[in-house]
Amino acid sequence: MAIVLRPHSEELSAEVNAFNRRVHSATNLTYVFPESPVSVWLPKTDGRSIFQEFFLALDDGTVRGAYILKHQPFLMGNETLSIGYYLPVSEGLFDRKYASLAAQLLIEGLELGVLQLQVLVGRE
Numbered sequence: 642m643a644i645v646l647r648p649h650s651e652e653l654s655a656e657v658n659a660f661n662r663r664v665h666s667a668t669n670l671t672y673v674f675p676e677s678p679v680s681v682w683l684p685k686t687d688g689r690s691i692f693q694e695f696f697l698a699l700d701d702g703t704v705r706g707a708y709i710l711k712h713q714p715f716l717m718g719n720e721t722l723s724i725g726y727y728l729p730v731s732e733g734l735f736d737r738k739y740a741s742l743a744a745q746l747l748i749e750g751l752e753l754g755v756l757q758l759q760v761l762v763g764r765e
Contacts, residue, residue: 644705644742646749649678649695653704657697660704660732667735674707674730683711690714690723696749698731698742706731706742710750 649657654676661673675681680693691713698706711725731742 643700644745645699646696646746647699649675649697649707651678653697653699654678656699656702656704657707660707663732664730664734667732670730670734672728672730674728675709680709696746698746700739705739706733706746708746708750 657674657676661676664670665673675695678695679685680695683689683691683693685692685694691711694710694712696708696710697704706729708729709727711727712723713725714721714723729743729746731739731746733739733742
């Protein structure tokens, strides 16, 4: 399994739709990942400090997982940090081949630098 993480884009909307159908049929979850790469709720625009980005986990071009990053500045002591990670979903819910994908998505988020590890484990 060679998972590639990349930002959502228009050309992947049909793949996201197929992913949503697989997740729903296997789990009966009503949750669906946004098919549009542009957030309806918090689109990224010039001058906006709070916005969402969508990321997809692809295995040979097929969406197998996804998550949303919500960028929002928080004041922590004298530092302003932008944090937010939510709505990870993967086919690991029902396919053992992708059981470790949720952890991989979290690690990728940490490597992007969007998640601040000191927030998760405490600050000194």
